[in-house]
Amino acid sequence: MLDIKFIRENKDIVQAGAKKKHVDIDIEHLLSLDDARLKELKEVEELRSEVNRVSNDIARNQDSALKVQLIEEMRVVKDDIKAKEEKLKTITEEWQKMMVHVPNIPDMSVPDGESDEDNVEIRAWGEKPVFNFTPKSHVELMENLDMVDFERGVKVSGFRGYFMKNDGATLFFALWQYFLNYFIEQGYTPMIVPSLVRKESLIGTGMLPQSEEDLYKVGENEYLAGTAEVATMGYYMNEVLDKKDLPKKFISFSPCFRAEAGKHGKDVKGIIRVHEFFKIEQVILTEASHEESVKWHEEITAHVEHLMQTLKLPYRVVVNCGGDLGLGQVKKYDIEAWMPSQAKYRETHSSSYFHDFQTRRLGIKYRDDDGKLRFVHSLNNTACATSRLPASLVENYQQEDGSVIIPEVLRKYMGGKEVIK
């Protein structure tokens, strides 16, 4: 959510930002709606003020005939208030509906473009492996090594269901351990967070109302979150933090659920696109400064790049174009790991910053040195998404006989094992 005052003072910038994100919204109309809202608000407040004043007079006055007269007068004013309040409510609801659809303004450095096709590579790392045989897909490799069972996964869980087993299961655990330990060393607070969340955190993070179809709804008010970001951001909802405690750095683990509506034909095979997976997520809350946000954005991206390098997985970093940004995102990098069987990079991490877009909705503030309350800035980046990361890993580390070498850094978490065969 943007501040209405900010929108008012920067309507051209906000409108241009929406255009860059390919979001269709009429800021001029929002502002005329706001004018109407303020006009009604003023009228209602003036009437309420009158009622307050006269009510006090009634209480203090001893003349009972005058009291009766005043009460009668107030009865009329009250009806007037009721009618005006009704009107104000209607306008305010329409205003709010529009406000939650106003996108955050993308950074100057975000390239123009419509979809992920238009994202721009800014750097690539690692030697893509050269095979003197045709590389197998992670599906074939994992099934042959009995690391995964899709058939029974579908039997039990439905479309896109899967069981991880044997070295497939321990590989997940190994990655979690390795990533978690690294981030704890970096001063992050480890958390296991709920996936079952109420609406507030989803609206607060900007997942609702736009992306309702991507979520599983499991109750009147409860949904299954698609990322640990949701509950982690909800953690400090409606709280005031101490500036000296900033930045807050969380490394959060949770199951993640994605309905993947409208993507039935995409990535049907394998564990690239599934309805249920696990994720370790970085979440940062920092003071309200663009420079701080940019600094942390580079840092949370660098952490992941470092880990990819220690795993010796070839990857590239792209800067997402305007059309591929979420509603609240100012700028986003995707880190894409090399998938030999597809001969292309696939997104494994997504690193973004939001300024105070999320925290304004969630009510997460801190008291600044000048004594003013400000909304903190928020950022997040994937640390480790299992299943996508292990899918890339087995493909890059495969050998001609179908076995998979375990990256050195993970071996200690897999009982010293060097090869899955």
Added chain:
RNA sequence: GGAGGCGUCGCAUAGAGGCUUAGUGCACCUGUCUUGAAAACAGGAGUGGGGCAACCCACCGUGAGUUCGAAUCUCACCGCCUCCGCCA
């Protein structure tokens, strides 16, 4: 699941339709005093919104309602506590 009790300004408490647009204590900020601090004394101080301003409006878990007037009464919801049951 059953039965009771309770959600008040950072914390702790008072308040039970109009001397409460919320009192008191602790903590906090500013003075006086002091070499400095502590103590004492005096004053200040919540959040959001509107207005150039004086000032006005809203907020006592959330949302509806009764009333000229609601922290206070009614209803629903959310949460917490105690006991019982069930499960681990």
